[in-house]
Amino acid sequence: MLFPDFRQRNVGEAETWAQKHMLPVAINANSDSLFPRGTILSQKPNPDAIALQDSVLSLEVSRGGGDVVASASKRLQYQVSQGSSESLVRIVVINEQGEREVFNGLRSPGSKIDLAIPDAGNSRARIFVNGILVEERDL
Numbered sequence: 001m002l003f004p005d006f007r008q009r010n011v012g013e014a015e016t017w018a019q020k021h022m023l024p025v026a027i028n029a030n031s032d033s034l035f036p037r038g039t040i041l042s043q044k045p046n047p048d049a050i051a052l053q054d055s056v057l058s059l060e061v062s063r064g065g066g067d068v069v070a071s072a073s074k075r076l077q078y079q080v081s082q083g084s085s086e087s088l089v090r091i092v093v094i095n096e097q098g099e100r101e102v103f104n105g106l107r108s109p110g111s112k113i114d115l116a117i118p119d120a121g122n123s124r125a126r127i128f129v130n131g132i133l134v135e136e137r138d139l
Contacts, residue, residue, distance in 0.1 A: 003057070005047035006040045007103075008115055011061045014040060018057050026058045033062035034100065034118045074139045076102075076115045076125055083109045087129050091115070093139070095123040 001021065006014040011027065018025045030041055044058040045051070080087050091103040091113070102115055117123065123139040 001051045003043070003045050003047055003049050003051050003055075006043050006059065007047070008035075009040055011038045011040055011059060014043070014057060014059055021051065023051065024056050026056055028058070028060045029063045030060050031063040034097065034120055035062040036118065037063055039116075074117050074119055074123075076113075076117050076139065078113045078127055078135070080107045080109055080111050080113070080129070085109070088131070089113060090128040090131075092126045092128070093117055093123050094126065095120045 004017065006017075015025055033039070033041055035041065039062040040059050041062055042060040045055060076091065078089070078091070080089060086106045086108055089103065089105060089107050090101065092099055092101050094100075097120060102117060103113060107113065117125070117139055119139075125135075125137050125139055126133060127135040127137075
């Protein structure tokens with residue numbers, strides 16, 4: 001059995017999955033996050049890692065970003081270009097509050113990334129593939 005990718009999902013989904021598979025969950029709350037309360041920011045083991053009987057699912061979960069609520073978000077979608085190997089995709093959101101990395105991971109050619117980005121005013125997304133800025137767009 002492999003660990004699913006719980007990032008950008010609600011902590012309740014991960015807890016339900018872990019309970020179903022009888023795995024303990026360790027939660028670390030992050031009060032600096034702009035994401036809505038209960039949004040999973042990172043996980044260990046990483047997605048697609050093999051779940052062993054003694055595995056512990058460790059989650060970093062948002063405590064919420066002040067007045068940001070779950071309904072106040074924008075969708076950011078990106079499709080990795082076709083090629084022969086995986087690409088390292090990094091997505092950074094820039095707004096009045098600064099610069100924040102919202103995604104960083106290897107993705108297969110042609111795969112899609114779909115993120116819910118908290119609406120924090122005028123924001124821009126920068127998308128890097130293998131360390132090269134390939135796209136910049138307003139959110």
